Amino acid sequence: MAHIIVVGNEKGGAGKSTVSMHVATALSRMGHKVGTLDLDLRQKTLGRYIHNRRAYLEKQDMALPTPDYHDLPEVDAATLPEGENIYDHRLSMAVAGLEPNNDFILIDCPGSHTRLSQVAHSLADTLITPLNDSFVDFDLLAHVDTEGEDITGPSVYSEMVWNARQLRSKAGLSPIDWIVVRNRMGAQAMVNKEKMERVINKLSKRIGFRTAPGFNERVIFRELFPRGLTLLDLRDLGVKGMNISNVAARNELRGLIGALNLPGVTVEF
Structure with a gap:
């Protein structure tokens, strides 16, 4: 069975598609077969990223390892059994089609709460949640007091992950390995960064996720997208x-892939 990686949260601008593309491409470059799905059915940023890559490589007459991308199959609602959700059916068909020929299936979720995203989270063997290192983004995981020190309760996204875990447990599946990836962390030891460190560590023990450093804000990521690189x-x-920034970004990616601890993956770049 293919190992399913879901990249999700319910907030835009946290770097989900950048993380998705770099993780999927890194795995492809290490010799793994990777199939991808983009559940943002309107914008399809990951889909566009891979389309740009194929177009650029064809134009340059180059061949580079590239993850496979598939749109969700179209389904005639009239053919479904009564009570079956069309989005559930489309996603299950897509995953079933990718599983026989891939080592990994990476699913990029939209930055909003959707039925597709809910179902995808219940399929995740590994869940990656990119999070900008700010209390605005942290509020998606948990509420904190006015001082930003004490957690007052879980938030909407954490509750959705909890529900996904319950569904997997009832189905006899392995627990979700949940990794919160901290993007855009400041280089200096600022007060906000220190507070974020403390509350994330508290929350990770309470609701069961690991943390990993992600990508800092770098111009290179915006420059690579049009060529799909x-x-x-x-x-x-x-x-x-x-340059130093590019080398640092490459090291960040190496650290992220290593922290994911994916089955059969040895970091080789």
Whole structure:
């Protein structure tokens, strides 16, 4: 069975598609077969990213490891049994089609609460939740007091993950390995950063997730999207003298892949 990685939260702008593309491409470059799905049926940022990659490589007459991308299959609602949700059916069909030929299936969820996102979370063997290092984003996981020190209760997204865990437990599936990835962390030891560190550590013990450092804010990520490239592709394009920021970003990606602790994956870049 393919190992299912879900990248999700319920807030836009946290870097889900950037994380999705870099994780999927890194796994492809290490020789793993990776199928991807984008559940943001309107914007399809991950789908566009992979489309841009294929178009650029064709134009340059190059071949680089690339994750496979599939749209959800169309289904005639009239053919479904009474009471079956069409979105559940489309997602289950897509996953069933990808499982036989892939080591990993990566599902990129939209930055909002949808039926598809709910179902995808219940399928996750590994759940990656990118989070900007701010209390605005942290509020998605839990509520804190006015001082930003004490947790007063879980928030909507944590409750959805809890429900997904319950569904998996009832189905006899393995527990979700949940990793909260802290993006855009400040380089300096600022008060906000220190408070975030404390409350995330408290919450991780309370509701059961691991933390991993993600990507800092870097111009390179915005520049790579139109060509569908990732940090790992630069040397193949003949970029020999990468600047300090690019080297640091590559190290961030290496650290993230290692922290995910995916089955059969040894970091080799």
